[in-house]
Amino acid sequence: MAQGPPGQAGEERMITEGSPGHAGGRLVVALRSEPKTINPVLAVDEPSRDVIRCVTADLIHINRGSLKTEPSLAKSWKVSNDGRQYTLQLRHGLRFSDGEPFNADDVIFSFQVYLDEKIDSSQRDLLVVDGKPITVVKVDAYTVRFELAKPYAAAERLFDGVAILPRHLLEASYRSGSFSQAWNLSMLPSQFAGLGPFRLKEYVPGQRVVLERNPYYWKADRAGNQLPYLNEVVFLFVPSEDAQVIRFQSGDTEVLSRFSAENFAVLQKQQSVKGYHLDDLGPGLEYNFLFFNLNDLTPKGLPDVAKKQAWFQDVRFRQAVSAAIDREGIVRLVYSGRATPIWDQVTPGNKLWVDEKIAHPARSLDRARQLLQSAGFSWSSGALVDPHGNPVEFSILTSSSNAQRMKMATIIQDDLSQLGMKVQVVPLEFHAMVDRLQNSYNYEAAVMGLVSGDADPTSEMNVWLSSGETHLWHPNQDKPATPWESEMDRLMQEQLVTLDYAKRKQLYDRVQEIVVENLPMICLVSPDILVAAANRVGNFHPGILVPYALWNIEQLYIQ
Amino acid sequence: MRHKQKLVGAVVLLAAFQSFILFAGFFAPYDFATQERERPFAPPTALHFTDTRGNVHIRPFIYNLIDSGRSGEGNRADFDHPYPVHFFVRGAPYKIAGVFASNMHLFGVEAPGHIFLMGSDAYGRDQFSRFLFGGQISMLAGLIAAILSVSIGIVVGGIAGFYGGWVDELLMRGGELFLALPWLYLLFAVRAALPLHISQWEVFLLLVSVMGLIGWARPARLIRGVVLSAKQRNFVVAARGFGASDAYLLRRHVLPQTYGILLTQMTLLIPQYVLAEVTLTFLGLGVGEPLPSWGSLLSSLQQYYVLSSYWWMFLPALFLIPLFLVFYTAADALQELHKSVTL
Numbered sequence: 001m002a003q004g005p006p007g008q009a010g011e012e013r014m015i016t017e018g019s020p021g022h023a024g025g026r027l028v029v030a031l032r033s034e035p036k037t038i039n040p041v042l043a044v045d046e047p048s049r050d051v052i053r054c055v056t057a058d059l060i061h062i063n064r065g066s067l068k069t070e071p072s073l074a075k076s077w078k079v080s081n082d083g084r085q086y087t088l089q090l091r092h093g094l095r096f097s098d099g100e101p102f103n104a105d106d107v108i109f110s111f112q113v114y115l116d117e118k119i120d121s122s123q124r125d126l127l128v129v130d131g132k133p134i135t136v137v138k139v140d141a142y143t144v145r146f147e148l149a150k151p152y153a154a155a156e157r158l159f160d161g162v163a164i165l166p167r168h169l170l171e172a173s174y175r176s177g178s179f180s181q182a183w184n185l186s187m188l189p190s191q192f193a194g195l196g197p198f199r200l201k202e203y204v205p206g207q208r209v210v211l212e213r214n215p216y217y218w219k220a221d222r223a224g225n226q227l228p229y230l231n232e233v234v235f236l237f238v239p240s241e242d243a244q245v246i247r248f249q250s251g252d253t254e255v256l257s258r259f260s261a262e263n264f265a266v267l268q269k270q271q272s273v274k275g276y277h278l279d280d281l282g283p284g285l286e287y288n289f290l291f292f293n294l295n296d297l298t299p300k301g302l303p304d305v306a307k308k309q310a311w312f313q314d315v316r317f318r319q320a321v322s323a324a325i326d327r328e329g330i331v332r333l334v335y336s337g338r339a340t341p342i343w344d345q346v347t348p349g350n351k352l353w354v355d356e357k358i359a360h361p362a363r364s365l366d367r368a369r370q371l372l373q374s375a376g377f378s379w380s381s382g383a384l385v386d387p388h389g390n391p392v393e394f395s396i397l398t399s400s401s402n403a404q405r406m407k408m409a410t411i412i413q414d415d416l417s418q419l420g421m422k423v424q425v426v427p428l429e430f431h432a433m434v435d436r437l438q439n440s441y442n443y444e445a446a447v448m449g450l451v452s453g454d455a456d457p458t459s460e461m462n463v464w465l466s467s468g469e470t471h472l473w474h475p476n477q478d479k480p481a482t483p484w485e486s487e488m489d490r491l492m493q494e495q496l497v498t499l500d501y502a503k504r505k506q507l508y509d510r511v512q513e514i515v516v517e518n519l520p521m522i523c524l525v526s527p528d529i530l531v532a533a534a535n536r537v538g539n540f541h542p543g544i545l546v547p548y549a550l551w552n553i554e555q556l557y558i559q
Numbered sequence: 560m561r562h563k564q565k566l567v568g569a570v571v572l573l574a575a576f577q578s579f580i581l582f583a584g585f586f587a588p589y590d591f592a593t594q595e596r597e598r599p600f601a602p603p604t605a606l607h608f609t610d611t612r613g614n615v616h617i618r619p620f621i622y623n624l625i626d627s628g629r630s631g632e633g634n635r636a637d638f639d640h641p642y643p644v645h646f647f648v649r650g651a652p653y654k655i656a657g658v659f660a661s662n663m664h665l666f667g668v669e670a671p672g673h674i675f676l677m678g679s680d681a682y683g684r685d686q687f688s689r690f691l692f693g694g695q696i697s698m699l700a701g702l703i704a705a706i707l708s709v710s711i712g713i714v715v716g717g718i719a720g721f722y723g724g725w726v727d728e729l730l731m732r733g734g735e736l737f738l739a740l741p742w743l744y745l746l747f748a749v750r751a752a753l754p755l756h757i758s759q760w761e762v763f764l765l766l767v768s769v770m771g772l773i774g775w776a777r778p779a780r781l782i783r784g785v786v787l788s789a790k791q792r793n794f795v796v797a798a799r800g801f802g803a804s805d806a807y808l809l810r811r812h813v814l815p816q817t818y819g820i821l822l823t824q825m826t827l828l829i830p831q832y833v834l835a836e837v838t839l840t841f842l843g844l845g846v847g848e849p850l851p852s853w854g855s856l857l858s859s860l861q862q863y864y865v866l867s868s869y870w871w872m873f874l875p876a877l878f879l880i881p882l883f884l885v886f887y888t889a890a891d892a893l894q895e896l897h898k899s900v901t902l
Contacts, residue, residue, distance in 0.1 A: 413848065427843055
């Protein structure tokens with residue numbers, strides 16, 4: 001194996017905090033499915049991203065332990081006084097995993113690709129500020145300046161996850177227009193190079209992806225040893241959660257994340273004998289919610305749904321539904337207690353942004369009935385009827401592949417039946433559901449969940465702006481349909497360009513209050529982040545941001 | 560007449576079992592949808608006859624479990640509060656055969672006591688009640704599908720066997736086409752094409768009917784064979800010689816010969832379609848929550864944590880085995896009987 005020259009002249013290494021470990025060994029983890037690509041620009045599925053995180057690096061990184069930004073390929077950065085210019089100093093003397101040097105040209109090239117409208121990367125949305133893409137200027141071989149159209153709060157967080165590409169390997173395919181086929185899994189490992197702790201070694205279709213140590217990696221531990229410690233990382237393809245749990249239990253894999261509270265309980269029983277440990281990190285950034293179809297349906301010709309919208313659009317109806325839902329019951333039955341009830345979108349896990357003033361009213365069927373009564377509803381032999389005498393019946397969509405949300409919907413169904421509402425739970429295949437939510441708008445209500453990519457509210461722009469695609473109850477509006485949506489638009493835009501944290505917090509607190517007052521999403525629970533690892537894995541410090549367990553893979557070692 | 564005794568035994572057992580299911584509301588202590596949210600995955604409630612001081616009681620009693628809040632951490636009984644089991648108690652309202660309303664239950668305990676003879680499920684619903692109510696849906700599904708299959712089978716098989724020639728060829732090749740149909744995918748397609756406001760229950764009935772409608776090929780083949788041999792019998796040929804019409808011949812002489820086969824087919828097809836319902840539910844095409852069916856009771860077993868932690872979730876499967884055995888015994892006895900009659 002080609003050994004990287006240790007501490008090559010002029011190489012500016014980054015020293016990590018973790019305790020020094022032993023070199024060698026390999027780590028085996030399971031992926032839910034095969035990665036579709038290892039091209040960071042094109043990857044949208046989680047398995048692809050899990051692999052890509054191990055073989056690439058970004059300029060500025062969010063530390064998953066502290067949730068704060070830290071230097072990565074950029075050793076430092078300066079913000080101009082108006083908050084519109086970021087000047088990044090790159091590390092000198094770094095090499096890609098194939099030994100080619102890294103400099104500002106690679107950064108310029110990478111951003112050119114990410115911002116290319118024709119390539120349509122998922123990162124592009126974040127890199128467009130106020131309708132204008134970020135401009136990237138090369139100052140010298142190791143200095144790059146980013147110019148934003150408007151001041152942008154927490155702009156340095158945008159660089160997280162934007163992997164720097166090797167210009168010497170990818171420019172040809174980019175120029176020839178074949179970039180969308182570049183770096184799929186059928187390529188030879190020698191065609192790939194990145195700045196991550198590992199590089200591609202082998203791909204066996206249907207079985208595994210094997211990564212090997214990158215001899216040119218640019219991080220070192222406190223004792224001056226070059227990272228990573230591990231010789232190999234093996235990603236096995238294990239298609240179901242239960243199968244992953246069983247393989248972890250039998251010692252085939254060393255790290256497990258993204259599994260249910262029930263399986264946590266199963267694993268817990270054998271914790272002491274099997275030589276692994278479990279961690280409940282508390283609520284993460286996932287929020288689950290129920291929402292009603294508030295779209296403008298006149299052009300869509302859906303008279304049946306449109307009739308029911310008279311109820312959905314009445315805020316008292318939504319408040320009554322929220323008051324009737326037994327969130328504690330969901331926590332207990334769906335998550336065996338490993339979740340937290342929530343009333344707005346910011347989970348208690350997001351300590352910087354959670355609004356402590358939000359009330360947490362207990363479940364109250366009486367209050368729900370009062371609200372319905374004040375909205376003109378009444379009861380006839382137990383069934384709820386609207387002011388026109390129509391019985392209140394609607395369906396709730398859920399994704400049939402998500403057992404937790406199916407259970408939530410079943411509990412809500414039972415809760416609402418106590419108000420005399422007749423609710424049907426309709427499990428649909430995930431894409432069929434999204435098609436109804438996003439394109440045909442042919443649905444009445446749905447239970448969904450979102451996981452914020454970052455603790456900062458900026459990652460939530462798409463959800464709360466009325467023009468956003470993920471503004472689920474009424475996406476892609478030309479102009480805000482309601483006064484509270486227009487207030488929310490204003491607040492979200494304002495927090496985006498405010499640089500002071502305290503002021504931004506005030507603005508985002510108000511957004512949370514609007515959500516609670518108007519309930520476009522009736523927030524339910526936030527599940528705990530659950531991880532497990534074999535005791536022999538050292539430096540294992542899981543965090544509540546994706547990827548929960550392997551974010552510091554360069555520091556993991558086998559004891 | 561060993562077969563006859565076997566048949567009578569099987570029929571009595573079946574009738575007993577069916578009446579349990581038909582009067583599910585009476586035999587079940589709770590409604591199938593009532594969620595006891597404090598008690599998910601409670602193990603089967605133990606019936607006690609001796610109390611903590613060693614006194615023996617004639618009337619059995621139960622103890623509630625103290626829920627620890629998180630399942631999987633073990634349950635302790637609350638020995639301070641015994642709840643005696645009462646018979647013929649008033650409880651949740653129900654309907655028998657969808658008509659007669661009542662709220663009388665065979666047994667029950669006073670709230671807040673809970674009696675879960677077969678444990679409770681993930682929502683704290685009584686498995687025993689769900690098993691009985693679930694039987695109504697599963698048996699109905701089996702019955703509907705079997706009747707549909709057999710009645711189409713008799714028409715198609717009868718015509719094919721009786722007329723022969725190109726009619727026979729056409730119908731039987733058509734039947735083979737149906738046998739080769741990937742019915743599971745067909746059902747998925749049917750489900751996807753249905754509008755949302757159709758209730759899960761109607762969807763389910765529709766799917767079961769589709770299943771019955773495409774399952775006619777096998778009975779049709781059998782009936783065709785019987786008709787083929789029956790129409791060449793001397794008394795049939797004689798009747799034709801006397802100028803009997805086709806319809807008369809079929810009705811009076813040929814089809815009665817197939818009744819034995821039909822009955823056997825029915826007793827074979829019903830359990831087969833009940834199992835098909837289990838498969839459907841396993842794949843998410845069954846009756847939706849909160850309605851129970853045997854399929855939905857078994858489908859929770861596909862999860863590892865249920866499989867490894869809650870043995871009582873297997874009980875419904877355990878009870879279904881003898882039921883199917885009785886069905887097949889009846890079919891077997893019918894077939895033997897039919898053989899000895901025709902010989």
